Amino acid sequence: MKVSIFSTCLVDLMFPNVGKAMVEVLERLGCETDFPASQVCCGQPTYNSGYLEDSKNAMKNMMLAFEHSDYVVGPSGSCVAMFHEYPAIFKGDPEWELKAIALKEKSFEFTQFIVRLLGITDVGAxxxxxxxxxxxxxxxxxxxxxxxxxxxxxxxxxxxxxxxxxxxxxxxxxxxxxxxxxxxxxxxxxxxxxxxxxxxxxxxxxxxxxxxxxxxxxxxxxxxxxxxxxxxxxxxxxxxxxxxxxxx
Structure with a gap:
Protein backbone atom coordinates (compact mmCIF):
# COMPACT_ATOMS: atom_id res chain seq x y z
CA MET A 1 0.00 0.00 0.00
CA LYS A 2 1.41 3.38 -1.05
CA VAL A 3 1.16 6.19 1.49
CA SER A 4 2.12 9.83 1.12
CA ILE A 5 3.30 11.49 4.33
CA PHE A 6 1.66 14.77 5.31
CA SER A 7 4.21 16.05 7.82
CA THR A 8 2.37 19.16 9.17
CA CYS A 9 4.16 22.40 10.05
CA LEU A 10 4.95 21.62 13.69
CA VAL A 11 6.42 18.21 12.93
CA ASP A 12 8.33 19.44 9.90
CA LEU A 13 9.87 22.46 11.63
CA MET A 14 10.10 21.47 15.29
CA PHE A 15 9.53 17.75 15.89
CA PRO A 16 11.08 15.81 12.97
CA ASN A 17 11.49 12.69 15.12
CA VAL A 18 7.71 12.33 15.15
CA GLY A 19 7.65 12.25 11.36
CA LYS A 20 10.49 9.76 11.30
CA ALA A 21 8.70 7.53 13.80
CA MET A 22 5.52 7.63 11.73
CA VAL A 23 7.37 6.60 8.58
CA GLU A 24 9.18 3.77 10.36
CA VAL A 25 5.96 2.38 11.83
CA LEU A 26 4.10 2.53 8.52
CA GLU A 27 6.93 0.89 6.62
CA ARG A 28 7.21 -1.82 9.28
CA LEU A 29 3.52 -2.47 8.70
CA GLY A 30 4.18 -3.05 5.01
CA CYS A 31 3.44 0.40 3.55
CA GLU A 32 5.52 2.12 0.91
CA THR A 33 5.90 5.79 1.82
CA ASP A 34 6.77 8.93 -0.09
CA PHE A 35 6.98 12.62 0.78
CA PRO A 36 5.67 15.11 -1.79
CA ALA A 37 8.17 17.95 -1.46
CA SER A 38 5.78 20.69 -2.58
CA GLN A 39 3.56 20.38 0.51
CA VAL A 40 3.51 23.30 2.93
CA CYS A 41 0.85 24.45 5.43
CA CYS A 42 -2.74 23.18 5.16
CA GLY A 43 -4.01 26.74 5.67
CA GLN A 44 -5.57 26.18 9.06
CA PRO A 45 -3.98 29.06 11.05
CA THR A 46 -5.14 31.77 8.65
CA TYR A 47 -8.49 30.03 7.99
CA ASN A 48 -9.27 29.83 11.70
CA SER A 49 -8.34 33.50 12.03
CA GLY A 50 -11.01 34.44 9.47
CA TYR A 51 -8.84 34.93 6.41
CA LEU A 52 -10.63 32.52 4.09
CA GLU A 53 -9.58 33.94 0.74
CA ASP A 54 -5.98 34.37 1.89
CA SER A 55 -5.92 30.69 2.91
CA LYS A 56 -7.05 29.28 -0.40
CA ASN A 57 -3.69 29.40 -2.17
CA ALA A 58 -2.14 27.22 0.54
CA MET A 59 -5.08 24.82 0.31
CA LYS A 60 -4.83 24.60 -3.48
CA ASN A 61 -1.13 23.87 -3.15
CA MET A 62 -1.87 20.95 -0.84
CA MET A 63 -4.47 19.53 -3.20
CA LEU A 64 -1.95 19.60 -6.02
CA ALA A 65 0.84 18.21 -3.84
CA PHE A 66 -1.19 15.09 -3.00
CA GLU A 67 -3.18 14.87 -6.24
CA HIS A 68 -1.53 11.62 -7.34
CA SER A 69 -1.27 9.99 -3.90
CA ASP A 70 -3.18 6.81 -3.10
CA TYR A 71 -3.45 7.65 0.60
CA VAL A 72 -2.37 10.66 2.66
CA VAL A 73 -1.46 10.11 6.32
CA GLY A 74 -0.63 12.80 8.88
CA PRO A 75 0.45 12.80 12.55
CA SER A 76 -2.18 15.36 13.56
CA GLY A 77 -5.94 14.95 13.71
CA SER A 78 -6.24 18.72 13.62
CA CYS A 79 -4.40 19.16 10.33
CA VAL A 80 -6.07 16.16 8.68
CA ALA A 81 -9.44 17.56 9.81
CA MET A 82 -8.54 20.74 7.92
CA PHE A 83 -8.27 18.69 4.73
CA HIS A 84 -11.77 17.43 5.46
CA GLU A 85 -13.02 21.03 5.46
CA TYR A 86 -11.82 21.64 1.91
CA PRO A 87 -14.95 20.33 0.09
CA ALA A 88 -17.17 22.82 1.92
CA ILE A 89 -14.71 25.64 1.32
CA PHE A 90 -14.48 24.96 -2.42
CA LYS A 91 -18.10 23.88 -2.93
CA GLY A 92 -19.32 25.01 -6.34
CA ASP A 93 -15.83 25.77 -7.61
CA PRO A 94 -15.63 24.00 -11.01
CA GLU A 95 -11.85 23.63 -10.84
CA TRP A 96 -11.23 22.75 -7.20
CA GLU A 97 -14.29 21.10 -5.63
CA LEU A 98 -13.60 17.62 -7.00
CA LYS A 99 -9.93 17.89 -6.02
CA ALA A 100 -11.02 18.85 -2.50
CA ILE A 101 -13.36 15.86 -2.24
CA ALA A 102 -10.65 13.52 -3.51
CA LEU A 103 -8.15 14.74 -0.90
CA LYS A 104 -10.68 14.41 1.91
CA GLU A 105 -11.57 10.85 0.96
CA LYS A 106 -7.98 9.61 0.98
CA SER A 107 -6.67 11.54 4.02
CA PHE A 108 -6.32 9.92 7.42
CA GLU A 109 -4.79 10.63 10.80
CA PHE A 110 -1.95 8.23 11.62
CA THR A 111 -3.69 5.97 14.17
CA GLN A 112 -6.92 6.10 12.21
CA PHE A 113 -5.14 4.80 9.13
CA ILE A 114 -3.46 1.94 11.00
CA VAL A 115 -6.67 0.70 12.63
CA ARG A 116 -9.38 1.55 10.10
CA LEU A 117 -7.49 1.02 6.84
CA LEU A 118 -4.81 -1.55 7.69
CA GLY A 119 -6.98 -3.33 10.27
CA ILE A 120 -4.14 -3.51 12.81
CA THR A 121 -4.39 -2.80 16.55
CA ASP A 122 -1.10 -4.36 17.69
CA VAL A 123 2.06 -3.02 16.02
CA GLY A 124 4.43 -4.98 18.25
CA ALA A 125 5.51 -1.98 20.34
Whole structure:
Protein backbone atom coordinates (compact mmCIF):
# COMPACT_ATOMS: atom_id res chain seq x y z
CA MET A 1 0.00 0.00 0.00
CA LYS A 2 1.41 3.38 -1.05
CA VAL A 3 1.16 6.19 1.49
CA SER A 4 2.12 9.83 1.12
CA ILE A 5 3.30 11.49 4.33
CA PHE A 6 1.66 14.77 5.31
CA SER A 7 4.21 16.05 7.82
CA THR A 8 2.37 19.16 9.17
CA CYS A 9 4.16 22.40 10.05
CA LEU A 10 4.95 21.62 13.69
CA VAL A 11 6.42 18.21 12.93
CA ASP A 12 8.33 19.44 9.90
CA LEU A 13 9.87 22.46 11.63
CA MET A 14 10.10 21.47 15.29
CA PHE A 15 9.53 17.75 15.89
CA PRO A 16 11.08 15.81 12.97
CA ASN A 17 11.49 12.69 15.12
CA VAL A 18 7.71 12.33 15.15
CA GLY A 19 7.65 12.25 11.36
CA LYS A 20 10.49 9.76 11.30
CA ALA A 21 8.70 7.53 13.80
CA MET A 22 5.52 7.63 11.73
CA VAL A 23 7.37 6.60 8.58
CA GLU A 24 9.18 3.77 10.36
CA VAL A 25 5.96 2.38 11.83
CA LEU A 26 4.10 2.53 8.52
CA GLU A 27 6.93 0.89 6.62
CA ARG A 28 7.21 -1.82 9.28
CA LEU A 29 3.52 -2.47 8.70
CA GLY A 30 4.18 -3.05 5.01
CA CYS A 31 3.44 0.40 3.55
CA GLU A 32 5.52 2.12 0.91
CA THR A 33 5.90 5.79 1.82
CA ASP A 34 6.77 8.93 -0.09
CA PHE A 35 6.98 12.62 0.78
CA PRO A 36 5.67 15.11 -1.79
CA ALA A 37 8.17 17.95 -1.46
CA SER A 38 5.78 20.69 -2.58
CA GLN A 39 3.56 20.38 0.51
CA VAL A 40 3.51 23.30 2.93
CA CYS A 41 0.85 24.45 5.43
CA CYS A 42 -2.74 23.18 5.16
CA GLY A 43 -4.01 26.74 5.67
CA GLN A 44 -5.57 26.18 9.06
CA PRO A 45 -3.98 29.06 11.05
CA THR A 46 -5.14 31.77 8.65
CA TYR A 47 -8.49 30.03 7.99
CA ASN A 48 -9.27 29.83 11.70
CA SER A 49 -8.34 33.50 12.03
CA GLY A 50 -11.01 34.44 9.47
CA TYR A 51 -8.84 34.93 6.41
CA LEU A 52 -10.63 32.52 4.09
CA GLU A 53 -9.58 33.94 0.74
CA ASP A 54 -5.98 34.37 1.89
CA SER A 55 -5.92 30.69 2.91
CA LYS A 56 -7.05 29.28 -0.40
CA ASN A 57 -3.69 29.40 -2.17
CA ALA A 58 -2.14 27.22 0.54
CA MET A 59 -5.08 24.82 0.31
CA LYS A 60 -4.83 24.60 -3.48
CA ASN A 61 -1.13 23.87 -3.15
CA MET A 62 -1.87 20.95 -0.84
CA MET A 63 -4.47 19.53 -3.20
CA LEU A 64 -1.95 19.60 -6.02
CA ALA A 65 0.84 18.21 -3.84
CA PHE A 66 -1.19 15.09 -3.00
CA GLU A 67 -3.18 14.87 -6.24
CA HIS A 68 -1.53 11.62 -7.34
CA SER A 69 -1.27 9.99 -3.90
CA ASP A 70 -3.18 6.81 -3.10
CA TYR A 71 -3.45 7.65 0.60
CA VAL A 72 -2.37 10.66 2.66
CA VAL A 73 -1.46 10.11 6.32
CA GLY A 74 -0.63 12.80 8.88
CA PRO A 75 0.45 12.80 12.55
CA SER A 76 -2.18 15.36 13.56
CA GLY A 77 -5.94 14.95 13.71
CA SER A 78 -6.24 18.72 13.62
CA CYS A 79 -4.40 19.16 10.33
CA VAL A 80 -6.07 16.16 8.68
CA ALA A 81 -9.44 17.56 9.81
CA MET A 82 -8.54 20.74 7.92
CA PHE A 83 -8.27 18.69 4.73
CA HIS A 84 -11.77 17.43 5.46
CA GLU A 85 -13.02 21.03 5.46
CA TYR A 86 -11.82 21.64 1.91
CA PRO A 87 -14.95 20.33 0.09
CA ALA A 88 -17.17 22.82 1.92
CA ILE A 89 -14.71 25.64 1.32
CA PHE A 90 -14.48 24.96 -2.42
CA LYS A 91 -18.10 23.88 -2.93
CA GLY A 92 -19.32 25.01 -6.34
CA ASP A 93 -15.83 25.77 -7.61
CA PRO A 94 -15.63 24.00 -11.01
CA GLU A 95 -11.85 23.63 -10.84
CA TRP A 96 -11.23 22.75 -7.20
CA GLU A 97 -14.29 21.10 -5.63
CA LEU A 98 -13.60 17.62 -7.00
CA LYS A 99 -9.93 17.89 -6.02
CA ALA A 100 -11.02 18.85 -2.50
CA ILE A 101 -13.36 15.86 -2.24
CA ALA A 102 -10.65 13.52 -3.51
CA LEU A 103 -8.15 14.74 -0.90
CA LYS A 104 -10.68 14.41 1.91
CA GLU A 105 -11.57 10.85 0.96
CA LYS A 106 -7.98 9.61 0.98
CA SER A 107 -6.67 11.54 4.02
CA PHE A 108 -6.32 9.92 7.42
CA GLU A 109 -4.79 10.63 10.80
CA PHE A 110 -1.95 8.23 11.62
CA THR A 111 -3.69 5.97 14.17
CA GLN A 112 -6.92 6.10 12.21
CA PHE A 113 -5.14 4.80 9.13
CA ILE A 114 -3.46 1.94 11.00
CA VAL A 115 -6.67 0.70 12.63
CA ARG A 116 -9.38 1.55 10.10
CA LEU A 117 -7.49 1.02 6.84
CA LEU A 118 -4.81 -1.55 7.69
CA GLY A 119 -6.98 -3.33 10.27
CA ILE A 120 -4.14 -3.51 12.81
CA THR A 121 -4.39 -2.80 16.55
CA ASP A 122 -1.10 -4.36 17.69
CA VAL A 123 2.06 -3.02 16.02
CA GLY A 124 4.43 -4.98 18.25
CA ALA A 125 5.51 -1.98 20.34
CA UNK A 126 6.91 -2.16 23.87
CA UNK A 127 7.31 0.74 26.28
CA UNK A 128 7.66 0.26 30.02
CA UNK A 129 6.00 2.96 32.06
CA UNK A 130 2.83 4.52 33.39
CA UNK A 131 1.14 6.78 30.86
CA UNK A 132 -1.96 8.87 30.35
CA UNK A 133 -3.47 10.02 27.06
CA UNK A 134 -4.72 13.50 26.13
CA UNK A 135 -7.47 13.52 23.53
CA UNK A 136 -7.09 16.52 21.20
CA UNK A 137 -10.13 18.63 20.36
CA UNK A 138 -9.99 18.73 16.57
CA UNK A 139 -9.31 15.02 16.20
CA UNK A 140 -12.27 14.27 18.46
CA UNK A 141 -14.79 16.89 17.42
CA UNK A 142 -13.93 17.67 13.80
CA UNK A 143 -12.35 14.47 12.54
CA UNK A 144 -14.68 12.42 14.74
CA UNK A 145 -12.03 9.93 15.88
CA UNK A 146 -12.05 8.88 19.54
CA UNK A 147 -11.14 5.20 19.55
CA UNK A 148 -8.10 4.36 17.45
CA UNK A 149 -5.34 5.76 19.73
CA UNK A 150 -6.69 3.76 22.67
CA UNK A 151 -7.03 0.57 20.63
CA UNK A 152 -3.35 0.81 19.71
CA UNK A 153 -2.09 1.85 23.15
CA UNK A 154 -3.91 -1.05 24.82
CA UNK A 155 -1.60 -3.40 22.90
CA UNK A 156 1.70 -1.69 23.74
CA UNK A 157 3.51 -4.21 25.91
CA UNK A 158 4.69 -2.90 29.29
CA UNK A 159 2.59 0.26 29.13
CA UNK A 160 0.13 0.93 31.94
CA UNK A 161 -2.46 3.46 30.78
CA UNK A 162 -4.15 5.65 33.39
CA UNK A 163 -7.45 7.44 32.63
CA UNK A 164 -7.22 11.23 32.41
CA UNK A 165 -9.83 13.27 34.26
CA UNK A 166 -11.74 15.73 32.08
CA UNK A 167 -10.46 13.89 29.04
CA UNK A 168 -12.53 15.92 26.58
CA UNK A 169 -11.45 19.31 27.90
CA UNK A 170 -9.25 21.45 25.68
CA UNK A 171 -5.64 22.03 26.75
CA UNK A 172 -5.91 25.71 25.84
CA UNK A 173 -3.62 25.68 22.82
CA UNK A 174 -5.99 25.91 19.86
CA UNK A 175 -3.26 27.37 17.67
CA UNK A 176 -4.02 31.07 17.37
CA UNK A 177 -6.38 30.93 20.38
CA UNK A 178 -3.44 30.71 22.79
CA UNK A 179 -1.96 33.83 21.20
CA UNK A 180 -5.17 35.86 21.03
CA UNK A 181 -6.49 34.89 24.48
CA UNK A 182 -3.41 33.98 26.56
CA UNK A 183 -5.02 34.53 29.97
CA UNK A 184 -7.84 32.08 29.25
CA UNK A 185 -5.43 29.67 27.57
CA UNK A 186 -3.19 29.71 30.63
CA UNK A 187 -6.05 28.75 32.92
CA UNK A 188 -7.03 25.90 30.61
CA UNK A 189 -3.55 24.44 30.39
CA UNK A 190 -3.16 24.76 34.16
CA UNK A 191 -6.28 22.62 34.61
CA UNK A 192 -5.09 20.08 32.04
CA UNK A 193 -1.62 19.87 33.58
CA UNK A 194 -3.12 19.30 37.04
CA UNK A 195 -5.21 16.44 35.67
CA UNK A 196 -2.11 14.89 34.09
CA UNK A 197 -0.16 15.17 37.35
CA UNK A 198 -3.04 13.63 39.32
CA UNK A 199 -2.82 10.41 37.27
CA UNK A 200 0.67 9.70 38.62
CA UNK A 201 1.81 8.99 35.07
CA UNK A 202 5.41 9.48 34.01
CA UNK A 203 4.50 9.72 30.31
CA UNK A 204 1.94 11.96 28.60
CA UNK A 205 0.83 10.75 25.17
CA UNK A 206 -1.23 12.47 22.50
CA UNK A 207 -1.76 12.30 18.74
CA UNK A 208 -1.17 16.01 18.20
CA UNK A 209 2.13 17.81 18.80
CA UNK A 210 0.39 21.15 19.29
CA UNK A 211 -1.28 19.85 22.44
CA UNK A 212 1.88 18.11 23.66
CA UNK A 213 3.95 21.24 23.10
CA UNK A 214 1.48 23.29 25.12
CA UNK A 215 0.94 20.87 28.02
CA UNK A 216 4.57 19.78 28.08
CA UNK A 217 5.72 23.39 28.24
CA UNK A 218 3.47 24.07 31.20
CA UNK A 219 4.58 20.92 33.02
CA UNK A 220 8.21 21.89 32.46
CA UNK A 221 7.64 25.35 33.91
CA UNK A 222 6.09 23.72 36.96
CA UNK A 223 9.23 21.63 37.40
CA UNK A 224 7.59 18.33 36.48
CA UNK A 225 9.60 15.65 34.71
CA UNK A 226 6.71 13.97 32.94
CA UNK A 227 7.85 12.84 29.51
CA UNK A 228 5.71 13.87 26.52
CA UNK A 229 5.48 11.52 23.54
CA UNK A 230 3.55 11.59 20.32
CA UNK A 231 1.76 8.29 19.79
CA UNK A 232 3.91 7.61 16.71
CA UNK A 233 6.98 7.60 18.96
CA UNK A 234 5.26 5.21 21.36
CA UNK A 235 4.28 2.82 18.56
CA UNK A 236 7.83 2.98 17.22
CA UNK A 237 9.24 1.81 20.57
CA UNK A 238 10.49 -1.56 19.38
CA UNK A 239 13.93 -3.22 19.45
CA UNK A 240 16.31 -2.01 16.73
CA UNK A 241 16.42 -5.57 15.40
CA UNK A 242 12.67 -5.36 14.72
CA UNK A 243 12.60 -1.91 13.11
CA UNK A 244 14.07 -3.12 9.87
CA UNK A 245 11.54 -5.89 9.35
CA UNK A 246 7.91 -5.81 8.31
CA UNK A 247 5.22 -7.13 10.62
CA UNK A 248 2.81 -7.96 7.80
Missing amino acids: RLDGIATYHRSCHMTRLLGEKETPFLLLENVSGLQLKPLKNLDNCCGFGGTFSVKMPEISEQMVDEKSACVIDTGADILISADMGCLMNIGGRLSREGKTIRVMHIAEVLNSVPESVKGGALV
